[in-house]
Amino acid sequence: MTIDTYQFDDLKLLSPEVQKLLPDQYQLRSLGSNDFARGHLDVLSVLTQTGTHTYHDWLDQFQYMQSHADTYFSIVIEDQALDRVVAVGTLFVERKFVHDNGRVGHIEDIAVANDQQGQRLGLRVIQALQYIGRQQGCYKIILDCATKNIPFYEKCGFQQKESQMVMYT
Ligand code: ACO
Numbered sequence: 001m002t003i004d005t006y007q008f009d010d011l012k013l014l015s016p017e018v019q020k021l022l023p024d025q026y027q028l029r030s031l032g033s034n035d036f037a038r039g040h041l042d043v044l045s046v047l048t049q050t051g052t053h054t055y056h057d058w059l060d061q062f063q064y065m066q067s068h069a070d071t072y073f074s075i076v077i078e079d080q081a082l083d084r085v086v087a088v089g090t091l092f093v094e095r096k097f098v099h100d101n102g103r104v105g106h107i108e109d110i111a112v113a114n115d116q117q118g119q120r121l122g123l124r125v126i127q128a129l130q131y132i133g134r135q136q137g138c139y140k141i142i143l144d145c146a147t148k149n150i151p152f153y154e155k156c157g158f159q160q161k162e163s164q165m166v167m168y169t
Pocket of ligand 1: 110119121146149
């Protein structure tokens with residue numbers, strides 16, 4: 001493996017409180033360029049189909065996000081003892097004209113490996129993304145989720161508001 005580069009480099013965006021609350025040997029960090037080999041897509045596959053990526057397909061998307069590091073904030077929790085990604089999530093920061101050129105954070109693609117669920121790693125990912133959203137000046141953070149996940153997001157501090165609509169193209 002080559003040395004990792006990171007999707008975003010600003011270590012101040014990583015919540016020290018969340019890091020303290022993680023089990024020993026678990027690290028909160030930005031998505032890294034070697035996380036394909038550490039099972040990044042295996043974790044995402046508990047959420048939905050990920051596709052048939054080669055490493056180069058994955059790296060293409062990673063590098064796009066890396067070159068838009070003021071918009072995408074993709075984080076992982078890694079089990080450093082096993083060199084394995086165990087939880088993932090992304091904050092996408094949208095710039096708007098309304099609310100005085102306000103910014104809205106969108107939480108996307110939250111997933112915890114099947115054998116790691118129930119240890120508050122999902123909660124820690126959300127807390128870490130909320131921390132980034134605050135630092136980025138987002139006036140609110142929103143997300144779409146399945147009905148069965150509403151109780152999880154309520155535990156994370158979200159409340160239901162309005163409706164989601166979709167059109168598949
Ligand atoms: N129903 C009720 N309560 C729940 C549920 C649930 N489905 N899931 C978690 N909780 C509660 C936990 O009991 C815990 O409560 P506590 O603080 O009182 O103990 C609290 O929520 C935090 O739970 P975590 O342990 O952090 O949850 P976990 O690490 O298992 O992660 C997650 C939850 C992310 C939903 C995980 O189960 C998962 O990866 N599921 C499959 C993928 C998925 O559906 N992701 C969400 C997609 S939506 C989006 O990406 C915007």
